[in-house]
Amino acid sequence: MKAAVLREVNQPVTVEDVQVDAPAPREVLVRTGASGVCHSDLHFVEGLYTTPMPCILGHEAAGIVEAVGEQVSYVKPGDWVISCLSVFCGICEYCTRGQPYLCTRTAVTRSSNDPPRLRRDGEAITQFAQLGAYAAEMLVHENALVKVDDDIPFPQLALIGCGATTGLGAVLNTARVEPGSTVAVVGCGGIGIHCVQAAALAGALRIIAIDTTEDKLGLAREFGATDVIDATAGNVAERIMDLTDGGVDYSFEAIGLKQTAEDCYNMLRPGGMATIIGMVPEGVKIELDAGNFLRRGRAIQGCTMGSNRFRTDMPRYIEFYKQGRLKLDELVTQELALSEINRAFADMKAQSVRRSVITDFDN
Numbered sequence: 219m220k221a222a223v224l225r226e227v228n229q230p231v232t233v234e235d236v237q238v239d240a241p242a243p244r245e246v247l248v249r250t251g252a253s254g255v256c257h258s259d260l261h262f263v264e265g266l267y268t269t270p271m272p273c274i275l276g277h278e279a280a281g282i283v284e285a286v287g288e289q290v291s292y293v294k295p296g297d298w299v300i301s302c303l304s305v306f307c308g309i310c311e312y313c314t315r316g317q318p319y320l321c322t323r324t325a326v327t328r329s330s331n332d333p334p335r336l337r338r339d340g341e342a343i344t345q346f347a348q349l350g351a352y353a354a355e356m357l358v359h360e361n362a363l364v365k366v367d368d369d370i371p372f373p374q375l376a377l378i379g380c381g382a383t384t385g386l387g388a389v390l391n392t393a394r395v396e397p398g399s400t401v402a403v404v405g406c407g408g409i410g411i412h413c414v415q416a417a418a419l420a421g422a423l424r425i426i427a428i429d430t431t432e433d434k435l436g437l438a439r440e441f442g443a444t445d446v447i448d449a450t451a452g453n454v455a456e457r458i459m460d461l462t463d464g465g466v467d468y469s470f471e472a473i474g475l476k477q478t479a480e481d482c483y484n485m486l487r488p489g490g491m492a493t494i495i496g497m498v499p500e501g502v503k504i505e506l507d508a509g510n511f512l513r514r515g516r517a518i519q520g521c522t523m524g525s526n527r528f529r530t531d532m533p534r535y536i537e538f539y540k541q542g543r544l545k546l547d548e549l550v551t552q553e554l555a556l557s558e559i560n561r562a563f564a565d566m567k568a569q570s571v572r573r574s575v576i577t578d579f580d581n
Contacts, residue, residue, distance in 0.1 A: 220579055221336075221353035222559050223343065225272045227265035230560045231352070236274070236338050238357055241287030242328065245335075246360050248299060251372030253351040254278035255554075255562040255574040256380055256408060258497055261474070262346065263563060266499040273344040274336065276351030276576075277303045280366075280375035284355070292360050298368045300379045302528040303347035305362035319523045323348070326359040352559060354579035364529045366536060373553060373575040374546040377408075378535050380523075382546070384495060385412025386535060387524015388470055389420055393493045397421030399467040402458055403443075404482055406434040408549070408573060409495055410472035411441055415544060417468075418442030426466065428454055433571035441545055455484035462487070471496050479504050483518050492518040549573040555581040 221236040241247050259275040261267045283297045293299060305326050306318035313321050327348060328335060334342035335357045336350065349356055366375060385408075389395050401417040403410045406429040417425045418441070426445040427438035435446040447457060459465055465487030471479045474496030482492040483506055498504065506518070524531070538544035551571075554562055555578035562574035 219354040220556055221274045221343075221350070222276070222556055223272050223338075224263060224275055227263065231263070231275070233557050234338060236336050236343055236353065238355055239333055239335050239337075241285055241290075241357060242332070243288040244290055244360050245287040246283055246290060246293055246358055246363060247285040248281040248301070248356045248358065248363070249284050250279055250351060250354055250356055250579055251281040251577070252279065252376040253576045254376045254379070254381060254408070255559065255566065255576065257474075257566055258380075259346070260563055260566055261497050261499075267497065268500075269346055270344045272338075272341070273346050274350035274353050275346045276353070277301070277347040277349045278376050278380035279349065279351035279356065280372045280379060281356065286360075290360050293363060293365050298366050298375070299363040300366055300375050300532055301349050301351065301356060301358060301362055302364065302379055302383065302523075302526070302532070303349060303362075304523045304526055304528055305348050305359055308361065316527075317525075319526050326361055352556065352576065354556075364532045366533065370536065370539070373550040373577060374539065376575060377546055377549055377573070378532055381408040381549075382412050382535050382544070383526050383528060383531060384521075384524040385409045385472065386416040386419075386544075387526045387531060388493050388495050388521045389413050389416035389468075391525035391531070392519065392521045393468050393470070393491055395420040395422055395468050398423045400424040400426070400462055402426040402428060402466045402469040402482070402485055403438070404428045404449075404454070404469065404471050404478045405473035405496065406431075406438045407472065410470065411437060411549070413470045413472060413495075414438050414441045414443050419538065419543060424462070426458065426461065428458075431569055431571060437548070437571065440548070455481045458485035465490060467491070468493070474498050476502050476504055480506070484510075486517065490517070493521050494518065495521045550575055553577040557581055
């Protein structure tokens with residue numbers, strides 16, 4: 219099969235022919251229908267986060283089941299599925315206490331004694347997040363999939379696999395935004411724009427979108443923002459405090475920078491909560507004023523994949539979309555061939571508002 223392989227950081231990915239093993243027990247072979255190009259993948263290309271190489275990136279995908287291994291009971295060939303990097307084992311401490319997004323991944327990977335799922339000329343190829351969606355096929359554990367109906371196009375389904383699930387979940391599951399509250403979203407890209415939508419779904423009275431790109435701020439207004447702030451002038455936290463006469467109830471950081479994470483904390487009202495979603499680079503320290511921390515109470519928390527229980531959450535998000543309460547069509551702005559993935563990364567670096575989705579895996 220064709221796959222986009224990352225072999226070195228800060229180098230273009232290369233489209234290569236990769237061999238796929240047969241499904242082992244509880245494994246499923248999926249023909250990839252679409253895969254979103256997520257900023258998280260770019261972090262690994264740039265070396266801000268590490269993964270074993272060579273590696274097939276991509277984790278925001280949807281497709282059709284081609285084959286299943288023994289003991290698979292959840293799906294069958296022909297089923298439409300969305301993949302999720304929150305693959306869960308169902309037996310570890312976190313799974314059994316209702317936090318499958320923190321799963322320790324017991325028994326959902328192959329051991330070092332087993333043949334690799336993917337290889338090229340005998341060399342093992344890593345699947346990013348146990349998925350590797352920048353490829354014509356994905357060989358995954360069945361607990362990385364949710365079965366869905368076949369009445370929504372693959373590009374829209376793919377966006378639910380990460381961007382929608384993370385952004386919506388951060389608001390609805392992690393922070394649990396209350397009706398009538400004031401919300402600020404810092405960064406209106408693929409994750410932040412869903413935070414804006416989720417705040418509207420949750421009944422927030424005021425939703426403030428912050429970004430440096432005019433197009434993204436315009437899109438945020440369409441998606442439910444009541445106010446927008448151009449961050450290029452700086453002093454974001456101070457401006458939010460003035461605008462809200464004392465701070466917001468909830469803030470969400472959807473970029474992954476030290477400064478914006480600190481801004482999200484500094485724009486809170488007493489008793490407010492800042493939720494950090496963006497992938498702040500490994501090793502970076504976030505500085506908080508201790509006195510304010512004590513006064514503000516709950517203050518700050520992290521968020522892993524929208525605290526999702528994806529087999530429950532994703533069907534709910536699909537229903538929101540069908541009812542017209544969740545916008546996805548407006549985000550699928552650039553459908554590309556697999557060979558154009560480096561152009562998609564370049565657009566992302568340039569802060570393009572376009573949302574790239576790989577839909578042609580043969581070119």
